[in-house]
Amino acid sequence: MFDYETLRLIWWLFIGVVGIAFAITEGFDFGTGTLLPFVGKTDVERRIILNTVGATWEGNQVWLILLGGAIFAIWPPVYATLFSGLYVAMLLVLFSLFFRPVGFDYRSKLEDTRWRSAWDWALFLGGTLPPLLLGVLVGNLLLGLPFHLDRDLRAFYDGSFWALLSPFALLCGVGGVLLTSFHGALFLKWRSEGVVHARSIKAISILGPALLAVLAVITFWTFAGIDRPELTAMAGTAAPSNPLHKTVIANGTGWWAHFTGHPWMLLAPLAGFGGFSLAWLLGKGRSRMAAFWASSLGITGIALTVGFGLFPFLLISSTDPGSSLTLWDASSSYATLSLTFWITVIFLPIVLLYTRWVYKIIWGSVTESTVLEDSHTLY
Structure with a gap:
């Protein structure tokens, strides 16, 4: 059986995997919502866009619930600090997500232009506000929370x-919206034909450079302009959790020095920029699947860059560095980590296999004839 230190590290990796799965799957869901009023000009075109994600958006959103539940069980102090201190921001994310199930389910109930247009913009808000607010959250994780x-x-x-x-957090929010919009445009290109397919390619050609430019500014700002705290002493990586049993200095070696001190970590930002660059180049051409998976690589690289950059911190305190939470001193007990580890080992592969099966069954292009032939069960 694993020791306490190893279990803490394993759970850091597990929760990272869940976060990446959420960003990739819910990312294209959010992106299709953001692009809905712009890529789809007619009611039929917008129905095509909605039905590219119609069979999977609910399942994709469960990754967010799983992420919140995992943080609650594994890192209770992190959950308590985030969900109490950022209560208003979390409520805004939750309220914006309310537009999605209602919009999907009620949009096509009435054949009224104003009714459907109102729900289209509601779905736009439900696809745009969450990545904006979550991007702001990531920006504040890098800056530190008071x-x-x-x-x-x-x-x-x-x-x-x-x-x-x-300003930095808002720029990260803009980056979040650009990321999901670009990812969603690649997904729409993969699963659509005709005019929706053509407009998706146009969106890719615009969003790709914008995303890369914003990510470059965020990366430079982080490496050159943000102080990174440094852990100088702690009780031990296998000691009982107590965040106050450590010493942290506010200004450490810096983000760039942290990455160059562990050169293998530089693979993460390289994968991020390389993945998005390749996705942009392939997306402008005839590639469908390869462009989408290149974008998924880019998302993985950016997520790993944030995780590696913060390690071993989970939450940095900007007002009291000694109160910062790390994966070594903010975790649940050994018994909790051990029990949840075996539950995850059993059920996570089942979830992944089921998800893969669902996508395989429903896969294929959504066309105008498809939505016109089935007006009762399709969105």
């Missing part, structure tokens, strides 16, 4: 919602 722990390990958030909207 919180501290008292002697009883109670977390106190020292900031406000408006303080989260710094």
Whole structure:
């Protein structure tokens, strides 16, 4: 059986995999929602777009629920700090997600132009606000959040919602929207024909360079302009969790030095930029599947860049560096990590195999004739 230190590291990897799965699958869902009013000009075209994700969007969204549940079970202090301090932001994400099931289910119930147009814009909001707000969250994870722990390990958030909207965090939010829109355009190109397919290619040619430019600015800003704390002393990687049993200095070696000190970590940003660049080049051409998977590689690379850059921190405190949470001192007990590990080992492969089977069954292009022939069960 694994020791406490190894289990903590394994769960860091597990939750990273869940986060990447959410970003890839729900990413193209969000992107199709953002592009819906622009790529689809007529009612039939918009129905084609909706039905490219109609059979899978609910399942993809479960990855977000799984991610939240995993953080709650494995890193309770992280969950408590995030969901209390960022309560307003989390509620905005939740409320914006409400538009999606209602929009999908009720949009085509009435053959009224104003009714359907209203739900189309609701789906646009449901696809645009979550990646915007989640991008802002990632930006604040890199900057650090204003919180501290008292002697009883109670977390106190020292900031406000408006303080989260710094220029860097907002730029990360814009990057999140561009990422999902680009990923969604590649997915639409893969699963559509005709005018929707052509407009998706046009969107790819515009969104690709914009995404790469924004990511380049974010990366340079992070490496050159953001201080990274440094862990100088701690109780031990296998010690009982207590975030206050460590010493952290606010200004460490910096993000660039952190990556160059572990050169293999540089593979992550290279995969991110390389994947998106290849996806843009292939997406402008005739490639469908390869372009989408290149974009998925890009998302994986960006996610790993954030994870490697923060490691071993999970939440950085900008006001009290000693209260920062790491995977070594913010995890649940050994018994909890062990039990949930075996549950995950059994059920996660089943979920992945079932998901693969679902995509295989429903795969294929959605065309105008498809939606016109089935107006009752299709969106």
